[in-house]
Amino acid sequence: MGGTSHTEVVQVVYVPTLISAKDLITIFFAIHSPTHGGSKLQYQSVLYYSGEDQLSAFKEVSKAHEEKTGLKVVTRTSKEMEFYQAEDKHVNFYNKNGPSDYSCKSITNKINGLKKELPGLF
Structure with a gap:
C-alpha cells in the first residue's frame, strides 16, 4: 500500500480440475506468511476471492494453519476487485x-x- 493506496497482488487464474483452491491457498501460505502483516505495514496479506468455494477453502486452510503453528492468520479476504496489470x-x-x-x-x-x-x- 505504501503511499499509493494500491495493493500489490498476483492474479492467479487456475483450472479447478487440475488444482484445487485449497491447494493453491496452501501454496500461498507456504510462500507468503499469512501470520505477518497488519494494517500499519506496507505489505499486507490479502486474498481476493471470486466465489464462496474459494472463501470456504481459505477458511479451512487458515484454521488448519493456525492449529498447526499456533499463530493467528492475519490474511484479509475480500471479494474479487478489478485487477490492473503492473508496470x-x-x-x-x-x-x-x-x-x-x-x-x-x-x-x-x-x-x-x-x-x-x-x-x-x-
Whole structure:
C-alpha cells in the first residue's frame, strides 16, 4: 500500500480440475506468511476471492494453519476487485532481474517445504 493506496497482488487464474483452491491457498501460505502483516505495514496479506468455494477453502486452510503453528492468520479476504496489470518493470521481476541472495535462499527453502507438504504437485 505504501503511499499509493494500491495493493500489490498476483492474479492467479487456475483450472479447478487440475488444482484445487485449497491447494493453491496452501501454496500461498507456504510462500507468503499469512501470520505477518497488519494494517500499519506496507505489505499486507490479502486474498481476493471470486466465489464462496474459494472463501470456504481459505477458511479451512487458515484454521488448519493456525492449529498447526499456533499463530493467528492475519490474511484479509475480500471479494474479487478489478485487477490492473503492473508496470512492465514489475512483471516477471524475478525472471528479469535474476536471483538475489534473499530470493535464492527464501524461494529455495519455500519450494523445498512445498515439495514435502504437497508432493503430488511436483
